[in-house]
Amino acid sequence: MANVYVIEVLAVVLALYTIAYIYYGRRILHEKVVRASAERPTPAIERYDGVDYVPTNKYVLFGHHFASIAGAGPIVGPAIAMAYGWALPLLWVIFGNIFLGTVHDYLALMASVRYGGLSVMSVSENVMGRKARYVFLLYTFMALILVYAAFASVAASLFRVNPSAATMSILYMPLALLMGILMYRTGIDIRISTLVTAILVIGAFYYAYKIPIHLASGWDAYHIWVLVLGVYSILAASLPVWYLLQPRDYLNFYLLFTFVIVAVFGGLFMANKVFTAPSYTSFSPNIIAGQPTPFWPAIPLIIACGSLSGFHSLVASGTSSKQLASELDALFVGFGGMLTEGALSTFAVIIPISLAWSAPELVNMEVFKESILELKAVPRFTAGYGYMLGKTMESLGLDFASTYKFFALLASVALAMFVMTTLDTGTRLARFAWQEIFDWLAPINRSLHSFVTNRWVASAIVVLIGTSLAYPTIEITLPGGKTSTVAAYNVVWPAFAGVNQMLAALALLTTALWVYSVIRTRGAYSALVMVPAVFLWVTVTAGLSWWLIKVAPYGNLATVQRYGAGAIIAFSLVLSIALLILFMQALVRGKQTPGTSTTQ
Numbered sequence: 071m072a073n074v075y076v077i078e079v080l081a082v083v084l085a086l087y088t089i090a091y092i093y094y095g096r097r098i099l100h101e102k103v104v105r106a107s108a109e110r111p112t113p114a115i116e117r118y119d120g121v122d123y124v125p126t127n128k129y130v131l132f133g134h135h136f137a138s139i140a141g142a143g144p145i146v147g148p149a150i151a152m153a154y155g156w157a158l159p160l161l162w163v164i165f166g167n168i169f170l171g172t173v174h175d176y177l178a179l180m181a182s183v184r185y186g187g188l189s190v191m192s193v194s195e196n197v198m199g200r201k202a203r204y205v206f207l208l209y210t211f212m213a214l215i216l217v218y219a220a221f222a223s224v225a226a227s228l229f230r231v232n233p234s235a236a237t238m239s240i241l242y243m244p245l246a247l248l249m250g251i252l253m254y255r256t257g258i259d260i261r262i263s264t265l266v267t268a269i270l271v272i273g274a275f276y277y278a279y280k281i282p283i284h285l286a287s288g289w290d291a292y293h294i295w296v297l298v299l300g301v302y303s304i305l306a307a308s309l310p311v312w313y314l315l316q317p318r319d320y321l322n323f324y325l326l327f328t329f330v331i332v333a334v335f336g337g338l339f340m341a342n343k344v345f346t347a348p349s350y351t352s353f354s355p356n357i358i359a360g361q362p363t364p365f366w367p368a369i370p371l372i373i374a375c376g377s378l379s380g381f382h383s384l385v386a387s388g389t390s391s392k393q394l395a396s397e398l399d400a401l402f403v404g405f406g407g408m409l410t411e412g413a414l415s416t417f418a419v420i421i422p423i424s425l426a427w428s429a430p431e432l433v434n435m436e437v438f439k440e441s442i443l444e445l446k447a448v449p450r451f452t453a454g455y456g457y458m459l460g461k462t463m464e465s466l467g468l469d470f471a472s473t474y475k476f477f478a479l480l481a482s483v484a485l486a487m488f489v490m491t492t493l494d495t496g497t498r499l500a501r502f503a504w505q506e507i508f509d510w511l512a513p514i515n516r517s518l519h520s521f522v523t524n525r526w527v528a529s530a531i532v533v534l535i536g537t538s539l540a541y542p543t544i545e546i547t548l549p550g551g552k553t554s555t556v557a558a559y560n561v562v563w564p565a566f567a568g569v570n571q572m573l574a575a576l577a578l579l580t581t582a583l584w585v586y587s588v589i590r591t592r593g594a595y596s597a598l599v600m601v602p603a604v605f606l607w608v609t610v611t612a613g614l615s616w617w618l619i620k621v622a623p624y625g626n627l628a629t630v631q632r633y634g635a636g637a638i639i640a641f642s643l644v645l646s647i648a649l650l651i652l653f654m655q656a657l658v659r660g661k662q663t664p665g666t667s668t669t670q
Contacts, residue, residue: 073344076337076421083164083416087409090168095405098598099173103591104180106397113187114393120310123187123392127260128399130253130320135390136407137322138495139175139382140488143375144415146224146559147567149423149451151372153357154365156424157349160416162369166377167412170602172405174574175382177581177599179404182387183394184589189502190387190577194649197583198656202649206576207507209645210384212638213573214500216566217381218303218493218536219635223559225489226295226540228448228482233282235482236295239490240283241274243302246318253317267321279479289543292557296541299493300533306494307501307529322487332480333418333455336462340425347427358564361620367612370571371564376415378606380573381492382408384499418481422454429457431470448485455481501528539635561621565635568617569642572610576646578603579653587656607650614639 100106114125126134151159181193191210195203229236245267252263285294357363357372375381386404394400426432432453456478463473505528511519521527540558582599585591622636 074349076340076343076345076425079160079416079421080334080337083413086164086168087413090172091406091409094168095172095176095401098595099176099405100401103585103595103598104177104400104589106180106400108396108398110184110397112183112394112397113391114395117187117392122389125395126393128395128402130260131390131393131395131399132403132407133320133322133324134393135385135403136410137318137320137488137491138385138389139379139407140375140411140414140491143379143381143492144411145419145451145485145488146447146563147373148376148415148419149447149454150357150563151369152347152420152423152450153351153355154353155348155350156345156420158365158369159373160420162373163376163412163415163420166373167408170574170578170606171378171382171412172408173599173602174378174380174578174581175386175408176400176404177585178383178577179386179391179394179400180397181581181584182391183397183400187392188387189506190383190580191503191506193387193584194576194580197580197587198649198652202580202652202656204507205645205649205652206580207503209569209576209642209649210573211500211503211507212642213380213566213569214384214496214503215532215535216539216562216569216635216638217496218500218532219539220559220563220566221489221492221496222296222299222303222536222540223557223562224448225299225486225493226292227557227559228486228489229295230289230291231449232452232479232482232486233284234278234479235486236285237278237281237283238275238483239486241278242271242318242321242487242490245270245274246321249317249321264320264324268324271321275483278483279476289555292543293541296537299490300537302490303493303497303533304526304529307497307532308525318491322491332459332477333422336458337417337421339462339465340458343425345424345427346429347424358561358617358621364616367609368564368616369613370606370610371568371613371617373415374563374567374570376412376419378408378571378574380570380575380577381496381499383574383577384503385495388499388502389495418455419451422458423450424454425461426454426457431461431474432457448482451485452478452481497529497532500532501525504528504531562635564617564621565639568610568614569639571606572614572642572646575603575607575610576649578606579649583653583656587659607646611643611646614643 112125114123117123118125148159148163151162178190182188182190185193185196189210191203191206194206225239229239248270249263249267252258252266253260285291285298354362354364358368363372370377390403394403456474456476459477459480460470460474463477464470505523505525508519508522511522539562542558544556544558544561578599582596582603585599586596618636618639622639
């Protein structure tokens with residue numbers, strides 16, 4: 071295959087995303103399908119309570135929303151998928167981002183706004199009936215447990231090998247609290263608050279770089295961090311949204327924005343460089359638990375975000391819809407946020423790894439001796455990012471080894487911040503789902519209902535179950551007969567990713583019905599949602615079935631991982647089939663209603 075230059079990939083991705091935002095997002099979804107209007111008051115205004123319903127500046131909300139949906143998903147997934155070569159992961163990210171992810175995220179946000187800030191699960195009740203709501207809620211709760219387990223394992227793995235990233239994560243929390251106080255309790259202008267906190271963040275980064283905290287060594291550190299992250303997640307998910315979640319995600323946006331811009335700068339500076347990674351290696355490389363992993367239908371089990379994610383519908387309808395100050399902000403927050411996530415996967419993951427694939431500077435350094443392909447996902451990503459920016463600085467006269475170390479640390483810190491965001495946001499959303507599941511108990515026994523749905527109790531239940539899946543390590547057999555100890559995410563990640571992508575399919579089916587039957591948009595516009603939803607449902611159903619057949623029987627899995635994650639996936643398949651049946655029944659009923667409505 072002819073050489074592929076960085077500038078070619080950058081130009082194609084930016085052009086496609088610009089066209090998608092202007093024509094697909096604004097002129098079709100925003101203006102013709104949903105008919106967004108500033109005249110309709112949003113739930114943040116109508117139901118303001120100072121805890122969950124808070125009208126928010128669209129730039130602050132974009133920061134919270136983007137940091138929440140991005141997390142580590144668009145980083146870890148594509149880094150793992152590079153085992154296929156760079157072409158297949160890139161095509162999946164672009165295709166999924168434009169035709170699946172943006173539609174899913176935007177419509178989930180707007181459907182929730184039109185229903186008073188209700189979750190996408192409750193929206194399903196309005197379009198498919200009460201049974202659909204409880205099926206969706208159960209599915210969502212189980213999916214979020216796997217979200218927690220996967221990201222807790224990723225974070226603990228990162229902190230085990232990079233104490234500086236762990237130190238920065240610890241220092242970041244009080245700075246986020248300070249940001250919340252400055253924004254909401256002192257009346258200081260948001261620009262001044264941002265500047266003050268940003269300076270402190272830079273100082274904290276320098277401290278973490280110079281004086282990292284070491285809790286333990288080896289895999290003991292991993293286990294300790296899994297437990298520490300559990301305590302943190304319970305606290306963060308139970309506090310008011312303005313107290314930690316929103317300001318921390320707002321700060322994360324600037325970190326992420328800097329991270330992506332630096333990556334774009336590095337890519338542009340190296341625009342005349344060619345990819346050293348192969349465009350294609352194998353259709354079925356050994357990825358998940360050392361098993362041959364076919365690109366289709368397994369790719370949704372690997373690239374969980376970047377292309378699309380059902381978790382986004384929970385963020386959009388669970389927190390962002392309750393903070394949207396105007397319907398006109400939804401395009402920027404929902405549609406734009408998803409496009410930015412796709413750009414993150416491309417600019418900060420796929421391009422750097424493709425440049426660093428066979429770099430002799432890395433193989434000869436003391437940091438590691440393996441090739442990029444032989445590294446696990448997290449070091450593969452940090453090595454690629456560090457290499458691209460290190461070579462950029464080298465061309466400006468700076469030392470490669472020192473700049474590589476700095477930018478690899480920046481990548482680790484950014485990854486840590488996004489993982490922490492996903493942990494507490496996911497736990498908060500799981501708390502919402504748990505509370506909604508038991509709403510039937512309130513008229514029967516109010517005191518029991520109050521205890522079961524208590525925010526601290528609900529958060530603790532999610533964390534305890536997720537921690538039981540994330541805590542054990544796994545022994546896998548590598549090609550050639552060698553064995554290696556790996557963290558739980560190597561098996562839990564594809565389980566989470568598959569259930570997460572099925573959640574996206576179910577959310578797409580729900581919003582497709584909302585478009586078709588409630589706001590009654592018909593013809594080609596409704597097909598833009600229906601067709602991707604069905605395609606995704608078929609693909610993910612096949613992928614989850616493959617996981618049960620090929621991965622679950624793997625001999626070295628911990629019992630809780632085999633039977634816990636396996637049971638969740640099996641039950642999820644049953645629930646997804648039940649929801650598909652309810653969707654088809656509702657679709658038949660919806661055909662009897664002509665398409666004219668502009669309400670809801």
